[in-house]
Each structure stands twice: as C-alpha cells, then as structure tokens.
Amino acid sequence: MTISEVSKKYELSQDTLRYYERIGAIPPVNRAKGGARDYTESDLGWIELVKCMRSAGLSVEALVQYVKLVQQGDDTFPARRELLNEQREQLTAQLEAIRAAKERLDYKISCYDEAIKTGILNWEL
Amino acid sequence: MTISEVSKKYELSQDTLRYYERIGAIPPVNRAKGGARDYTESDLGWIELVKCMRSAGLSVEALVQYVKLVQQGDDTFPARRELLNEQREQLTAQLEAIRAAKERLDYKISCYDEAIKTGILNWEL
DNA sequence: TATTGACTTGGAGTAAGCTCCAGATGTTAT
DNA sequence: ATAACATCTGGAGCTTACTCCAAGTCAATA
Numbered sequence: 001m002t003i004s005e006v007s008k009k010y011e012l013s014q015d016t017l018r019y020y021e022r023i024g025a026i027p028p029v030n031r032a033k034g035g036a037r038d039y040t041e042s043d044l045g046w047i048e049l050v051k052c053m054r055s056a057g058l059s060v061e062a063l064v065q066y067v068k069l070v071q072q073g074d075d076t077f078p079a080r081r082e083l084l085n086e087q088r089e090q091l092t093a094q095l096e097a098i099r100a101a102k103e104r105l106d107y108k109i110s111c112y113d114e115a116i117k118t119g120i121l122n123w124e125l
Numbered sequence: 126m127t128i129s130e131v132s133k134k135y136e137l138s139q140d141t142l143r144y145y146e147r148i149g150a151i152p153p154v155n156r157a158k159g160g161a162r163d164y165t166e167s168d169l170g171w172i173e174l175v176k177c178m179r180s181a182g183l184s185v186e187a188l189v190q191y192v193k194l195v196q197q198g199d200d201t202f203p204a205r206r207e208l209l210n211e212q213r214e215q216l217t218a219q220l221e222a223i224r225a226a227k228e229r230l231d232y233k234i235s236c237y238d239e240a241i242k243t244g245i246l247n248w249e250l
Numbered sequence: 251t252a253t254t255g256a257c258t259t260g261g262a263g264t265a266a267g268c269t270c271c272a273g274a275t276g277t278t279a280t
Numbered sequence: 281a282t283a284a285c286a287t288c289t290g291g292a293g294c295t296t297a298c299t300c301c302a303a304g305t306c307a308a309t310a
Contacts, residue, residue: 052225081238084234088230095224101181121199127257144299162257258305262300
C-alpha cells in the first residue's frame with residue numbers, strides 16, 4: 001500500500017506518517033524499488049494503534065518507547081506490560097478529569113439555559 | 126490572597142497564574158498598593174475553573190473566548206452557552222477516544238500477562 | 251539606611267507534535 | 281524522450297502552552 005493510500009485510509013497526512021516512522025513511533029516500513037514506502041498489513045496495524053493512542057492523548061514518546069521494547073524481543077514482555085499499564089492509568093486519570101469538567105460544563109450550561117429564559121444568571125462564576 | 130498563596134493552593138506556578146491573566150484566561154486581578162496581585166474569592170473561582178477545564182484538555186483559547194464573552198455582559202448568554210456546549214461535545218468525543226484506547230490497552234495488557242506466564246505472545250503485533 | 255525578599259513587567263526560550271518546503275529521484279503517460 | 285506526477289530526505293517553521301529570565305519596584309527588617 002502506498003503512502004497516499006494509507007494517508008487517505010487513516011486520515012493522517014503523509015508528513016505525519018513519515019514523521020511517525022522517522023521518530024520510531026512505528027517500526028520502519030519496507031520500501032518498493034525506487035525507495036517509496038510499501039506498507040504491509042502489519043504496518044497498518046501499527047498505524048492504527050498509534051492513531052488510536054494518540055487520539056486518546058498518549059505521548060508519541062511513550063509509543064516510541066513501546067516500539068523500541070517490541071524491537072528488543074521477547075525479553076521485554078514485562079517492561080512492555082508495565083509501560084502499557086502506566087499509560088492505562090494515565091488514561092484513567094484523564095477520564096476522571098474529563099468527567100469532572102463535563103459535569104461542571106453541564107451545570108453551567110443549565111444555568112445559561114435558565115438565564116436565557118429569565119434574563120438572570122444565578123449561581124454563576 | 127497573594128500569588129504565592131494561590132500558587133500553593135492550586136498547584137499552579139506563579140508564572141502560569143500570571144500567564145493566564147496576561148492572555149485573558151481569567152479576568153484581571155486587582156492589585157494591592159505596590160502593584161502586587163491580590164486575589165479575591167472570585168479570582169480563585171476563575172482559577173479553579175481554568176484549572177479544571179485545562180486538565181480536561183480545553184484549549185486556553187476557548188477559555189479566553191469565554192472570559193471575553195463574560196466581560197461583554199449579559200447579552201452574550203447565548204454565545205456563552207454555545208461555546209460551553211461545543212467544548213462539552215469535544216469532551217464527549219475525547220471520552221470516547223479514551224474509552225477505546227483503554228479497551229485496547231486492557232486487551233494488550235492481558236495478552237502480556239499471558240505471555241509473561243507462558244513465554245508466548247498471542248494475537249499481538 | 252541598607253539589604254533582603256517577594257513581587258512586578260516584557261520578552262525570550264522551550265518542548266511537543268506536527269507541518270511545510272526545497273531539491274532530488276524514480277515511475278508513468280504521451 | 282520528455283513532461284507530469286508521486287515520492288523521497290533533511291531540515292526549517294509553526295502552534296500551543298507554558299517556563300524562564302533580567303531588570304526594576306516596593307515593604308519590611310537588621
């Protein structure tokens with residue numbers, strides 16, 4: 001699969017795909033003759049993983065570390081597990097922060113709904 | 126309340142507090158004689174709001190916009206409500222992204238738990 | 251009165267994560 | 281074979297959100 005196809009499929013710019021590879025957030029992609037990247041299914045799996053994790057807020061650095069561990073072989077299973085678990089815990093904390101902010105937004109929005117009807121804003125600020 | 130007290134209380138650096146005020150993510154803080162900031166309860170409310178929203182991932186730009194609307198008076202109730210609602214929807218999307226990533230991490234972690242026991246990693250990439 | 255310490259401002263610097271660009275090269279269509 | 285097009289690399293540039301710094305001011309203390 002060419003980079004333009006992958007770019008379309010995952011809605012990531014070609015620059016971003018090259019960037020992820022350059023810094024090691026995905027393993028190196030094989031090249032077709034001519035030097036153009038030729039993405040395999042496995043490459044696509046990595047890209048999807050990175051996209052998923054990045055959209056949740058994981059740092060690219062954490063992804064780079066993970067790829068490094070994978071490339072170091074099976075001795076790194078425990079280290080990989082720990083890395084993923086740390087990230088999971090961060091996401092749990094993030095979830096809670098978002099939950100709290102949403103609750104607050106909900107309250108404020110309800111105050112504004114009231115204020116728009118009555119012209120008076122209560123309990124706000 | 127002095128800036129150092131506020132800084133301690135909310136675990137935000139003095140620089141960050143000044144930064145938020147400078148860009149307008151919180152309204153201007155009154156000064157004591159001598160020019161030092163003297164935070165009121167209302168200021169603390171704003172700071173807490175900003176801290177809450179920032180920790181959930183709202184952009185400072187959105188917060189600046191909100192403060193601007195508040196300062197423009199009661200005619201902006203609908204605009205404020207809409208701004209908050211947009212942010213709320215972004216958080217909802219973010220929640221879903223995190224949920225998906227967590228699920229995936231959980232699966233991978235369970236794979237590694239298995240792999241650490243057996244020495245063999247199944248279904249993993 | 252001299253100095254210590256907290257505070258001020260304006261502006262420069264930093265880190266993360268892309269994003270853009272130039273110049274080169276290879277592939278495809280005419 | 282020549283033009284058009286996709287891709288390549290290395291490096292510069294951009295945005296966001298701080299973070300740090302220098303030079304100055306003010307209040308209180310020795």
